[in-house]
Amino acid sequence: MIHPEVHNTVSLEFSAMARAKSVGGEKLHSLGLGEPFWPAPGAVRQKLSEIALSEHYGYKSPFGNQILRQSIAHDVTAIADARIEAENILVTAGAKQALSVVFKTLLEDGDEAIVVDPCFVSYRPQVFLANHNAKIIPWSLTDDFSIDIEALKALITPRSKVLVVNSPNNPSGGLISAVEMQALVAIAKNHNLYLVCDEIYRDFVYHGATFVSANAYRDIYDQIITIDGFSKTYGMTGWRLGYIVASKEFLQNAVKVVQHEMTNVPEILQVAACEAFNLPDGWFEQYRSVLERNVDHYNNALEDISILKTAPIKAGMFCFPKFDLGDFTSDQVAVKLLHSQNVAVTPGVVFGKDWDSYLRVSLSSPEDEFHDAIEKFATFFRTFL
Structure with missing residues (x-):
């Protein structure tokens, strides 16, 4: 129901x-x-055209294409200045499914998900679709859409399990700073929360603003999970390609959701998407x-x-x-x-x-x-x- x-x-x-x-x-x-x-980039579309006519693809690994996972890991490592390996990557059918997989892996009856407010319209429904008996705790941003750390602390209870943030933020255009991200990681660590950060708009920064990835703090806290994909930067919304970056231990459980829901993301799309990482700098x-x-x-x-x-x-x-x-x-x-x-x-x-x-x-x-x-x-x- x-x-x-x-x-x-x-x-x-x-x-x-x-x-x-x-x-x-x-x-x-x-x-x-x-x-x-x-x-979508011409090189990606061209690759898809070539392999669609020349190669056959059957069932593949639910974790995702290994070359694509390695490419994503290399990209995230460069952005976050953190050591990310292919085994830290799980390929999903878009960033939406990535978030769904995370919630289905984590949430049990009575668990509380503290969700930044305002947020992308699918966050709250996905919590309830993952567990009908989970509870959402809205965490309102300030009038200028910056984060309020003290307000966040006041929301945490013994049932709190997940803290969901989005940077850059949809719909507000806000951005979490390095100081704010450090504070979020510290709070998550102190309260044993999973910090889930949607980073799908990471490349969309203006007038000298700096994007800070939660992955940059993975060496001090391993319950950080980031969500990303190919839809926005690469104009590939209809391709439905996303990914989770998380600890190897977490992904060993999360992959079960992908395996039993869809076996694997279509391999032909993953192979073509690898070309995105060969585009010219800039x-x-x-x-x-x-x-x-x-x-x-x-x-x-x-x-x-x-x-x-x-x-x-x-x-x-x-x-x-x-x-x-x-x-x-x-x-x-x-x-x-x-x-x-x-x-x-x-x-x-x-x-x-x-x-x-x-x-x-x-x-x-x-x-x-x-x-x-x-x-x-x-x-x-x-x-x-």
Whole structure:
């Protein structure tokens, strides 16, 4: 039986209107989805084409392709300045399945998962899908979406088992600093918590901000688990390729979930994905720089609109402005924006009832399209001034 807290987020009025407009052929300016505007790398697609016609793939290891695991381990080692081996990697069907596997491996009846708030919409449902009798403890970020260590400490109980964070954060654009990450690791260690960090947006940092991986602290605490994948940086959302980085001991249990749910991630996709690690240095910069300029344009276009407040956008694919429009809900505002300007954003309420005066805005559009959409977005809010 599905837990009653597992909701379908597309039931909003906004979602119904957006679908109707799309089906009707109207041009939408989409600032809603977490979808890269760039395609998968040509070398990856070419490799898939070649091996699809020339080779046969049957059942393979549930841990994942060994060459891919070695490549991921080398990449994580370079980013985190930590020794990561192939045996620390478990390949999954996307970062979503990675998180699902982690929760299914860890959570028992009555366990508490402390989950950063706001967060990606699938975190809370996945806790309940893993264990119907687990409990979620929301840990709210501050007004500027930085973390509150003292508030976190007050939430910990003898039943606390997992601490879930996301850096860079979806939806807020916040980023955990080195000092903050050290504090999180220390708290997890002191209370014997598993620190689960979703790092899928690790390459999306702007204006000199620095991404700090939880893997950098693995030598002082082995109950650190990170989630990552190929969807965002490499524009491979439809490929469904993700991975878990964790201790060898943890993965010996986690692999049982993959083995009995799907045997293995399709080998042909894994072999093709290996080409991502042969791309030229700085390959992603062509796209990251566009997103950074989109951040600048967003800030410039909206700086004089007093009823809209946006925390500093340090990283990630989104920003999360707060609106001050009296009793209007985020769904109502999103519907009005879509109706009047054909601009689609994500109502904040999909991230929880505490975020119903916010809208999530995606930065992931080509510059000219983003500029047009944000100008319309700004025009809409100016009508309320």
